Amino acid sequence: DIEAYLRFELGVLAGNTVNDLQPLIREFLECYVKPIMLPKAQTLIEKHKQQGDQLLIITATNEFIAKPVAQLLGIDALLGCGVEIIDGVVSGNFTGTLTYQEGKIHRLREWLSEQGMSASEAEAVLNTAIFYSDSHNDLPLLSLVGHPVVVDGDEELLRTAKERDWRCISLRK
Numbered sequence: 001d002i003e004a005y006l007r008f009e010l011g012v013l014a015g016n017t018v019n020d021l022q023p024l025i026r027e028f029l030e031c032y033v034k035p036i037m038l039p040k041a042q043t044l045i046e047k048h049k050q051q052g053d054q055l056l057i058i059t060a061t062n063e064f065i066a067k068p069v070a071q072l073l074g075i076d077a078l079l080g081c082g083v084e085i086i087d088g089v090v091s092g093n094f095t096g097t098l099t100y101q102e103g104k105i106h107r108l109r110e111w112l113s114e115q116g117m118s119a120s121e122a123e124a125v126l127n128t129a130i131f132y133s134d135s136h137n138d139l140p141l142l143s144l145v146g147h148p149v150v151v152d153g154d155e156e157l158l159r160t161a162k163e164r165d166w167r168c169i170s171l172r173k
Contacts (some may be wrong), residue, residue: 016094040171060100
């Protein structure tokens, strides 16, 4: 239940100002994110950048946490679960289209429209898009794009990838 998960997750942040949380975000990046960054993942990101690809992270993680991680990876575009901030204070509520399962498709279509694309242009982009995922929760979006890639996938995702002859890679080995 993504809504219950977000209420729990955002409840931890609720009542804090954005400024008060910044040192915690920096500590989180230094202590928990940087140590697990995978060199192969960074190489893959750089390859896409050199090819001129538009990079976008779509995650069920809230934007408050996900945005600094995206910035650390050098990826400017991020679609995550929105966080309500009122007068600089995190309310504990989420906003907008939840970027989870089918919600990722809805939010991606909204984003493509916000980029000024017509429906037919957006479909052309989706037909050529590469989407990387490790979770069966992303099956709707993996099924939509032209080039689904499973990265160190969970059992259900690997089973589906095999059935559909999707590319599977590991960034850990």
